[in-house]
Amino acid sequence: MRRVLADFFAGLGPALLPWRCLVCTDPGEGALDLCAACRRDLPWNHCACARCGLPLPRPAPRCGRCLGHPPVQASTQAVFRYAPPLDRLLPRLKFHGDLAAGRLLAGLLAEGLAGAPRPAALVPIPLHRSRLRQRGYDQALELARPLARALALPLLANALQRGRATAPQSELDARARRGNVRGAFRLAPGIALPAHVALFDDVMTTGATLAEAARLLRRAGVARVDLWVAARA
Structure with a gap:
C-alpha cells in the first residue's frame, strides 16, 4: 500500500x-x-580518493591509507560529502520515511553516477529483518530502486541478506565497527552474480559494512566490486 x-x-x-x-x-x-x-x-564529492571515496584537497587515484592498505573494492563513487544539506536530507529518509527527500536524493544520485564505470548489476546493502520490521522500509533499497531504473541497471535487491542483527554502526568506533559486521552477511541461495557489481549504501563512514559485503561477493567469485554511496563522511 x-x-x-x-x-x-x-x-x-x-x-x-x-x-x-x-x-x-x-x-x-x-x-x-x-x-x-x-x-x-550541494556538497558534491568531486575531489576524492578514487579507491575509497574519501574527500581530499584534490582528486587522486589513492589516498595514503589506500596506498598502505588497498581495500577490497576496485573503486568508490561517493556522490556527495556528508555535509549540509545531505546530513539533513538523508536522515529524513532513513529515520522519518520522507518519500520526497528520497525522490530528490535518487534524482541527484542518478545525475552524479551517470558517468561512473557501469557495473552489470546494482546490489543494495540490506537491513536485518528485525530492523526492517521496526522501520518499515529499507532506505538503501528505496534509493537503489529508482537509481537502477534511471541508469537502466539490473537491481539484485535480494542478493545479500543479513544473517544476524548488528548494533548500529553510528554508536561504535572504527575497530568496533569492523567486528560488529564481521560475518553479518550471506548470499541468498541460488543467486547468480555477474562478474562486475556495484554495492550501494546511503552513507559511508569507515566503510566497514561495505567492505564486509564486498569481501563476501569477491569470495563468491565476483571479479570486480565497486562501491556506490550517496554520501561519504
Missing part, C-alpha cells in the same frame, strides 16, 4: 503539487524539490 500511494502522489506532478525546495522551502527548480541556490551549494 505504501508503494502504491507513493507512486500515485508522484504521478500527480507539479500541476497539483508544485515543487518546493526541501532545504529552504523556496520554489523548486525544474522537476526537483530543490531551488537553484540550494542546488549550487
Whole structure:
C-alpha cells in the first residue's frame, strides 16, 4: 500500500503539487524539490580518493591509507560529502520515511553516477529483518530502486541478506565497527552474480559494512566490486 500511494502522489506532478525546495522551502527548480541556490551549494564529492571515496584537497587515484592498505573494492563513487544539506536530507529518509527527500536524493544520485564505470548489476546493502520490521522500509533499497531504473541497471535487491542483527554502526568506533559486521552477511541461495557489481549504501563512514559485503561477493567469485554511496563522511 505504501508503494502504491507513493507512486500515485508522484504521478500527480507539479500541476497539483508544485515543487518546493526541501532545504529552504523556496520554489523548486525544474522537476526537483530543490531551488537553484540550494542546488549550487550541494556538497558534491568531486575531489576524492578514487579507491575509497574519501574527500581530499584534490582528486587522486589513492589516498595514503589506500596506498598502505588497498581495500577490497576496485573503486568508490561517493556522490556527495556528508555535509549540509545531505546530513539533513538523508536522515529524513532513513529515520522519518520522507518519500520526497528520497525522490530528490535518487534524482541527484542518478545525475552524479551517470558517468561512473557501469557495473552489470546494482546490489543494495540490506537491513536485518528485525530492523526492517521496526522501520518499515529499507532506505538503501528505496534509493537503489529508482537509481537502477534511471541508469537502466539490473537491481539484485535480494542478493545479500543479513544473517544476524548488528548494533548500529553510528554508536561504535572504527575497530568496533569492523567486528560488529564481521560475518553479518550471506548470499541468498541460488543467486547468480555477474562478474562486475556495484554495492550501494546511503552513507559511508569507515566503510566497514561495505567492505564486509564486498569481501563476501569477491569470495563468491565476483571479479570486480565497486562501491556506490550517496554520501561519504
